[in-house]
Amino acid sequence: MQATSTTPDLWQQIFGGNWQPPATMVLLTAGAALLVVLLRPLWRPARNVITIVHEAGHGLVAVLVGRRLSGIRLHSDTSGVTVSRGKPEGPGMVLTSLAGYVAPSLLGLGFAALLAANRTNVVIVICAILLFGVLVMVRNLYGVLSVVVTGLLLFAVSWFAPDGVQAAFAYLIAWFLLFGGVRPVFELQRKRRRGRARDSDADQLARLTGAPGFFWVGSFLIIDLGALLVAAAWLLLP
Template sequence: MDTGHITDVWDRVFGIQPDPPPWLVVVTAVVALAVITPYRAWRLSRNAITIAHEGGHGLVALLSGRRLSGIRLHSDTSGLTVSRGKPTGLGMILTAAAGYVTPSLLGLLGAWLLASGHITALLWGATALLAAMLLMIRNAYGVLTVVLAGAAFFLVSWLTAPEVQAAFAYAVVWFLLLGGVRPPFELQGKRRRGRAGDSDPDQLARLTRVPAAVWLGLFHVVTLCSLAGGGRWLLDV
């Protein structure tokens, strides 16, 4: 392969792109909020949060030395990640704790990349993560959603103008930051109605003897702080 072509691709992916105009940052935040707030829009867009949630479980399971058996994503926006290893201990605790905070932490990382001007690197990084996750998906609906998400990131990064890439990247990051806040509140409501007896906080309570309410509070803190910090980076304030 021509080394000049390789250099061009490298510069395209890892080079620094100019900051978008402030109005675009604000508009993409409004768009993200518009697909999170209404219930019908959220029922569809929440699939993207579920991908990040289950991907967080899976990634931390691998990093903590557990064996990842597979990930399932369902049309009702629920998901399941199965890993093998010790049923107790730090690895299991970290794996269980990762899900609800991963979308917000990914959004925070994305906000840092955008603030640094690495728009294309963010798009390609997301494509790579989704491609790796695809290898562990174990149901047809999960394959479909991950393939569509990965294709969207790849096509935008490869075929569109820098302005379109910036708008897409900022909308995605705003969506992760804003959308990551809602699931802990939804879980809190379900637990109050007695409908989530085997949720992640309940599993963590059994593993650590720390009350589930404390874990849920931690999820709130992480997601809200990520939104505050990521929002400051995106808005450059």
């Protein structure tokens, strides 16, 4: 087949309507994602994905507000650091600091909108683009390993799995981002109570704005829970 005829086919495969999953699959993937988030043995390795999206959120917003992105580091304890250069205060720095804890939930909300519109393949493509962008900016070995392993899993599903499995995987990703975006906010506040998070995003925002750190923790939680509720309505209601 000639390239001129395959290009529209590829475009249609990615952006056209995909296989519509049954309601039971939507519920099962939601339950599976919730179990991964709630059960510590499953949450610990899976949290690396949330960290990747968290740091990608910092990096993307930093670039959008005109800061210079220097690099991203992902650590084995599932923490991460994004370094950008620019004005150390002002709206750009506030938005950059704000982006991390809301990025997974907002991305999950976006994926829910795509899935509600029956665009499963677009979710997979966006995940691939996100992972590639993070991989380019990662500056430590563990970070590279974490992104590559996640990318290989994504590739295996998108390349070898049938449409039904790909759809279930896309729903699982969306639900995991939505549920997984909430739990780190509670973990953050527990660390803050113990005095172990003095350089957290919430405390940086407190220094930048004068509003207390607890206000920003509450803001993270409201945004994340709001995204979860809206996405759940899109995915579960007829």
